[in-house]
Amino acid sequence: MSGLREKQKAERKLLIRETALRMFKEKGYKSVKVDDIAAEVGMSVPTLFKYYSSKHELLCEFISDYDPEPIIEKFKSQIDMERDDPVNIICELEWRIAYEELTSCSPSLWREMMPSLLFGQVEALPEAYIKSNEALIRSLVSFFEEMKAHGHFASHIDLEVAARYMNDFAHMQMIRLTRTEPLDWKSHREQVHQVLRMMYEGMKP
Numbered sequence: 001m002s003g004l005r006e007k008q009k010a011e012r013k014l015l016i017r018e019t020a021l022r023m024f025k026e027k028g029y030k031s032v033k034v035d036d037i038a039a040e041v042g043m044s045v046p047t048l049f050k051y052y053s054s055k056h057e058l059l060c061e062f063i064s065d066y067d068p069e070p071i072i073e074k075f076k077s078q079i080d081m082e083r084d085d086p087v088n089i090i091c092e093l094e095w096r097i098a099y100e101e102l103t104s105c106s107p108s109l110w111r112e113m114m115p116s117l118l119f120g121q122v123e124a125l126p127e128a129y130i131k132s133n134e135a136l137i138r139s140l141v142s143f144f145e146e147m148k149a150h151g152h153f154a155s156h157i158d159l160e161v162a163a164r165y166m167n168d169f170a171h172m173q174m175i176r177l178t179r180t181e182p183l184d185w186k187s188h189r190e191q192v193h194q195v196l197r198m199m200y201e202g203m204k205p
Contacts, residue, residue: 013051015041020058029059029112057126059113062105064128068136071100072143086152087200091193093143094170097136098177098188107178114178118171137163169195 019041023032034055038048052058075093102110117129140163147153153162177188 009051012041012043016043016048016051017058017061020052020055021062024059024109025106029055029109056113056116057128059109060117060126060129062109062113063126063132066101066104066132068097068100068139071096072139076143076146081146081150081152086147087193087197089147089152090166090196090200091189094166094173094192094196095185095189098170098174101174102178102183107181107183110174111178114171114175118168118175133167137167140166165199169199 016037020032020037023037023040032055034045034048037055037058038045041048072093075096079089079092081089105113117125137160141159144153144159144162148155148157148159153159173188173192176191177183177185
């Protein structure tokens with residue numbers, strides 16, 4: 001019986017998740033209330049809160065589906081790590097990751113998520129975001145290790161620190177990019193390239 005209960009609980013949680021994400025996409029995050037989600041799935045608000053602690057936590061479930069590894073692996077197969085300009089490599093990778101994120105989740109929803117994800121207390125961050133972000137950090141560290149092996153980073157550089165700084169910088173740029181629609185990708189790429197060029201000059205051998 002416990003196995004059946006766990007299965008039913010997982011199914012209800014998935015139903016809440018999929019319903020909320022659909023409603024956010026269709027109506028916009030601010031227009032959807034927790035009461036609306038509860039009514040749509042046929043349960044009370046207190047029952048819904050047994051599965052998700054807040055509407056914001058539900059919003060962050062968008063991130064749980066995101067896997068950066070295929071993007072990075074495909075990108076690695078398309079560049080010449082030995083000869084390509086290292087700043088151009090990092091800028092292009094940032095753009096590809098940002099583009100994928102904004103394709104899977106609308107700019108308006110990212111506008112809602114980013115401030116709390118970047119400036120909120122770590123212990124209050126949704127589990128889905130923490131797992132996804134740590135996976136991205138690990139992928140960036142691995143990518144930077146390859147760049148370092150090709151002589152693009154000085155030997156003393158802590159690659160995990162570099163990856164986390166890059167991740168925070170990309171979040172800040174995401175906030176800037178999603179302020180207005182349509183998205184100004186040209187300005188975004190120029191800004192990222194300018195800042196990363198300045199940052200890299202202090203890290204190269």
